[in-house]
Amino acid sequence: MAHLSPFSRTVPEIGSPKWEEHIKPCPYTPHVAVITGAAQGIGKAIALRLADDGFDIAIADLSSQQEKLDEVVNEIMKKGRKAIAVPTDVIKESDVIFLIQRTVGELGGVDVMIANAGILRLGTFLEMTEETYDLVMNVNAKGVMFCYKHAAVQMIRQKRGGRIIGASSTVGKQAAPNMPAYSASKFAVRGLTQVFALEMMPHNITVNAYCPGFTLTDxxxxxxxxxxxxxxxxxxxxxxxxxxxxxxAEPHVIASFVSYLCKPEAYFITGQSNSVCGGLTMS
Structure with a gap:
């Protein structure tokens, strides 16, 4: 039996339907998004923007923020989308697992995870206590890890791809004085994002981070x-x-950028920590 030379194979013409089929990953049809730290600030802005984009939304924050969560749910529902609020402490793995389970049960799946919850504590390195360091690292880094992990487990089970996005910061690229634990935690998010992006490639799941500059929030x-x-x-x-x-910047500016990362055409962006900062840091 004759062997065909590899040069004798037909190559799809660039721009043709067959070429598009050749280069694009399997279909990703976004429908449900989960956003942590969504009672206010950037998280709330992202939730409202993704609702405008056509997502049904699960929002999460601490139980002490229940009243604000309910207000965000009402705003989303006025846009014609489904929404649920799930009180969640992201440093507790059981809470994050429950957040995913309830989202799947009530909204039908998880296509986007925005691990946005975070806290800031100011003070010099020499003033920093073990308690402060552990709290900030637990919320900003371990909480992101739990959200990444359990959202991915569900996305892999669904076999329809997904988008996982975490909150880093410009001080996760260039540290600033009086933010030792915060800077360390945001550098950690970038590392987690890169590793997980590599591991999720076979599953058509992109993993990225956004790095806001000076954003006007509480x-x-x-x-x-x-x-x-x-x-x-x-x-x-x-x-x-x-x-x-x-x-x-107002929070909606950051939300607009995150919105793009959630879209099907953003499949070519993964493992990145994208600055949205008005030129505060440049790369």
């Missing part, structure tokens, strides 16, 4: 803002951390 507000700079929200944080006076 996290950056401080009672001493009025006494620094122009007195606007975040002025104290800018002063104490040495953050340059670059543009500030």
């Amino acid at each position: 996290m950056v507000a401080h009672e001493s803002d009025a006494f620094y700079g122009d007195g606007s929200p975040g002025s104290y944080l800018q002063h104490t951390s040495g953050i340059p006076k670059v543009a500030k």
Whole structure:
């Protein structure tokens, strides 16, 4: 039997339907998104944006935020999408497992996980206590790990791909003074994201992180803002951390970028930690 030369095989013409079929991964049809830390700030903005994009939404935050969670659910439902609120402490693996289980039971699956929950504690390295370090690392890094892991288990079971996205920060690329635990935790998110992106490639699951710059949320507000700079929200944080006076953004700006990472055409982006920061850091 004659052997065909590899050069005799027909190569699909670039741009043809067969070429598109050749280069694209298996179909990914997004439908349900889970967002942690979604009672306010960037998490809330992401939840509302993904609802506009056509997702049904499961939002999670601490039980102490139940009233705010209920308000976000109502806003999503007014957009014509399904929504549930699941009180969740991301440092407890059992809570994250329950969050995934309830989302699957009530919304039918998990196609997108946004591991957004995070906390900030200011203070110098020498002032940092073991308790502060453990708390920040547990929420910002271990919590992300639990969300990544259990969302992926469900996505692999579904066999329809997915998007896993975590919250890092510009200080996860270039550390800032007075944020030792926070910077360490956000560097950790970048490492987790890269490793998991490599492992999830065979399953058509992309894993990325977003690195916001100075974003106007409750996290950056401080009672001493009025006494620094122009007195606007975040002025104290800018002063104490040495953050340059670059543009500030509303949470919906970050949500718009995250929205793109959730789309089918974003299949070519994985393992990346993308800065959305007004030029605060450049690469």
